[in-house]
């Protein structure tokens with residue numbers, strides 16, 4: 051692959067394509083135009099400050115306009131990639147409300163959990179999301195869907211059904227345009243809450259009274275003590291972190307922005323991996339329900355950026371140039 055380049059009054063625009071992609075550009079808006087060639091068509095938005103943006107597959111690409119055309123493909127080596135990772139624990143569930151151990155029991159959100167997810171969605175509404183991963187449990191899936199109702203990109207999150215050939219074929223989308231307006235949602239049991247064994251369904255306070263506060267704290271927060279017939283955080287981390295490394299990290303490496311909606315303990319184990327926490331440090335890691343956490347993945351490293359307090363928080367978008375440009379594109383579309 052090389053870049054197709056063409057001259058536009060604002061500069062030379064280079065897009066991925068093949069050399070045969072000689073095409074033409076026609077204006078289709080105040081600051082956008084459509085490039086059409088024999089092989090592909092793409093809508094390009096001019097961002098000002100010498101940049102343009104367009105979509106390539108699931109990816110949102112921002113490029114600098116150059117005064118000279120290059121004939122080589124812009125590097126996609128991982129050292130240049132910068133992507134956003136949002137982690138969010140589901141909103142309050144009906145068993146959180148009752149203070150019951152939940153684990154892998156599939157319980158929905160409360161009204162408050164719904165509101166938390168909507169509030170979280172507002173906070174991340176200007177951060178790019180190309181793909182969503184959730185557990186196979188409804189509380190995480192509800193949270194992911196509700197957050198996206200607030201997102202300024204207005205894309206539709208769609209659950210991928212790849213469990214068998216028929217499910218895959220029956221859930222096909224036959225319009226390229228419609229597909230471009232959607233965000234794939236991948237569900238994975240590996241991101242489920244830790245299996246809480248014989249504590250599932252028991253009241254947390256009553257269990258502490260029965261077995262002692264310390265014992266229950268150890269079951270809940272230690273790295274390697276499993277609750278009776280359940281998973282320790284270490285056991286949970288084997289599946290959750292392996293899934294993250296095999297499926298999610300490669301997406302970030304290829305420049306896709308990812309949101310992961312999961313659970314207190316599957317996310318604690320992923321955060322332990324991202325931040326290199328020791329088994330002692332993770333004991334103090336508490337994740338509130340419905341609070342989005344932003345990380346930037348760059349040069350093979352994860353940088354924690356905390357939780358955006360609101361969609362207009364200037365600081366969030368200053369973290370990286372591409373986030374700033376993404377927000378600028380959204381603002382230009384909206385206002």
Ligand SMILES: O=C(O)[C@H](O)COP(=O)(O)O
Nearest residue numbers: 150151152153243270314
């Ligand atoms: O499964 C549960 O009960 C909670 O979602 C997480 O519980 P914890 O705070 O006891 O780990």
